[in-house]
Amino acid sequence: xxxxxxxxQIIIFGVFVFFIIIxxxxxxxxxxxxxxxxxxxVKMWGSFDQDLMDxxxxxxxxxxxxxxxxxxxxxxxxxxxxxxxxALANGNGxxxxxxxxxxxxxxxxxxxxxxxxxxxxRRQFKNAFIDEAEMFLSEAGIRALPFSVDPLVLYxxxxxxxxxxxxxxxxxxxELFLLAERITERDKANNIKRATIAFGxxxxxxxxxDIVSTLIxxxxxxxxxxxxxxxxxxxxxxxxxxxxxxxQPAQTALRFYSEFANPVKxxxxxxxxxxxxxxxxxxxxxxxxxxxxxxxxTIQAKNAHLNFDVxxxxxxxxxxxxxxxxxxRLYALAVPKAxxxxxxxxxxALLLSDTAPSDLFSKSIGTPSPRRKLLDAKANPTxxxxxxxxxxxxxxxxxxxxxxxxxxDKIFRRMIGDVTSGSLRLSDxxxxxxxxxRVLINE
Numbered sequence: 001x002x003x004x005x006x007x008x009q010i011i012i013f014g015v016f017v018f019f020i021i022i023x024x025x026x027x028x029x030x031x032x033x034x035x036x037x038x039x040x041x042v043k044m045w046g047s048f049d050q051d052l053m054d055x056x057x058x059x060x061x062x063x064x065x066x067x068x069x070x071x072x073x074x075x076x077x078x079x080x081x082x083x084x085x086x087a088l089a090n091g092n093g094x095x096x097x098x099x100x101x102x103x104x105x106x107x108x109x110x111x112x113x114x115x116x117x118x119x120x121x122r123r124q125f126k127n128a129f130i131d132e133a134e135m136f137l138s139e140a141g142i143r144a145l146p147f148s149v150d151p152l153v154l155y156x157x158x159x160x161x162x163x164x165x166x167x168x169x170x171x172x173x174x175e176l177f178l179l180a181e182r183i184t185e186r187d188k189a190n191n192i193k194r195a196t197i198a199f200g201x202x203x204x205x206x207x208x209x210d211i212v213s214t215l216i217x218x219x220x221x222x223x224x225x226x227x228x229x230x231x232x233x234x235x236x237x238x239x240x241x242x243x244x245x246x247x248q249p250a251q252t253a254l255r256f257y258s259e260f261a262n263p264v265k266x267x268x269x270x271x272x273x274x275x276x277x278x279x280x281x282x283x284x285x286x287x288x289x290x291x292x293x294x295x296x297x298t299i300q301a302k303n304a305h306l307n308f309d310v311x312x313x314x315x316x317x318x319x320x321x322x323x324x325x326x327x328x329r330l331y332a333l334a335v336p337k338a339x340x341x342x343x344x345x346x347x348x349a350l351l352l353s354d355t356a357p358s359d360l361f362s363k364s365i366g367t368p369s370p371r372r373k374l375l376d377a378k379a380n381p382t383x384x385x386x387x388x389x390x391x392x393x394x395x396x397x398x399x400x401x402x403x404x405x406x407x408x409d410k411i412f413r414r415m416i417g418d419v420t421s422g423s424l425r426l427s428d429x430x431x432x433x434x435x436x437x438r439v440l441i442n443e
Contacts, residue, residue, distance in 0.1 A: 039069045042344040045084065046098035048365070050074035056364045060357055070348055081106070088338045095345035099144060101135060101330045102405040111334040112342060113141030119350065130370050132330050132397045144332035145353035146370035148361060150292045151328040151393035152210060154314060155299065158307045160194070160287040169288070169309070172317040173256065180260060180267035183287045196269040197288040198277035200261020202416045206277045209412040210327045211290050212257055213400065214313065220321025221249025223400045224437060234401060236437035239430050249321065250430045258419045282306060292329065293367045293390045310389050328397025330370060368394035403440045411436045
């Protein structure tokens with residue numbers, strides 16, 4: 001009997017040890033300890049330019065040979081989401097992919113979190129990355145590791161400002177009223193010949209949703225929020241119920257944005273018949289353009305002779321609820337749960353998001369790193385005035401958890417269109433948009 005019991009105990013002990021060994025290997029898969037394991041080929045997808053990424057990875061491989069394991073493939077941005085979902089379902093998706101904050105929620109359950117115990121804890125994460133990156137934190141771990149940030153900035157035409165008698169760009173939004181009156185040129189039929197800023201419309205204003213979102217957040221409001229920083233349910237915040245405020249941030253933001261497309265106003269400077277805002281700026285027909293830091297090269301390529309400069313996005317001058325911020329597209333590295341090589345994917349995500357590779361990528365693409373150390377003026381000084389603006393803007397970057405970006409595009413288009421056309425009262429269109437957001441969140 002004792003011998004049988006001893007044999008049984010040996011078997012149980014052996015099974016216990018077996019599962020411990022398996023757990024160790026799984027745990028190592030998303031940790032910084034490779035234990036000598038072969039990383040293998042890591043299939044990586046993203047919408048960044050193929051040539052740019054190939055050059056970046058070659059340079060990185062010279063510093064760290066592990067980067068040579070990455071096989072990067074560019075997927076056009078307009079096809080990325082559908083192709084990714086299909087590939088993951090068929091079992092031939094990437095081991096690592098680049099997502100931005102607007103697509104985080106739709107892939108929330110499809111990605112393997114990086115455990116706090118094996119990568120970095122919450123405090124280390126917050127100390128390492130900009131505030132916006134905290135939207136990637138969850139109770140289960142870090143959903144994706146921050147890779148790059150592209151903040152909204154203000155491009156301004158120096159010649160048009162000088163001709164109107166202005167030496168500097170606006171630091172506050174209320175300065176736009178005088179600028180619009182002085183810079184805008186209209187003929188006797190009220191047709192706009194020269195515009196000040198592309199505000200008030202949606203379809204011909206690049207990043208209209210992000211611009212209006214910024215105005216709302218600067219006024220102290222929210223578009224979509226979480227009841228708890230990491231584990232709470234989402235709520236629609238355009239029209240916050242139960243909050244007694246004399247000023248509703250969404251109403252303040254939309255009213256201001258729409259002023260510049262109202263033909264009866266003295267600040268009328270934009271309408272839907274005008275060209276796309278980026279093209280208008282590049283052609284020298286628009287004095288200010290709100291765009292992303294990454295667009296500086298596009299503007300230079302469109303018109304090499306354009307005398308323009310860049311500054312931080314204007315802010316709200318006063319108000320108890322005001323917040324100093326800009327909108328930032330935050331790109332991060334995610335490992336799909338369905339990856340064929342999750343270990344390799346996680347190892348490369350940890351590598352690419354580290355300080356030196358992040359700095360190299362920032363220099364390669366011309367947009368800031370989301371790492372605080374690389375943005376700090378004292379710790380990492382620079383003589384490039386453009387880089388200073390981009391870094392300071394990166395530190396101010398914020399965004400919101402977008403439940404489904406294509407659908408929220410439609411919600412913002414209707415909301416802005418309703419206000420500009422006057423088809424609905426301001427409060428009514430915001431209430432409807434908020435209800436549409438609520439339905440989208442609960443789907």
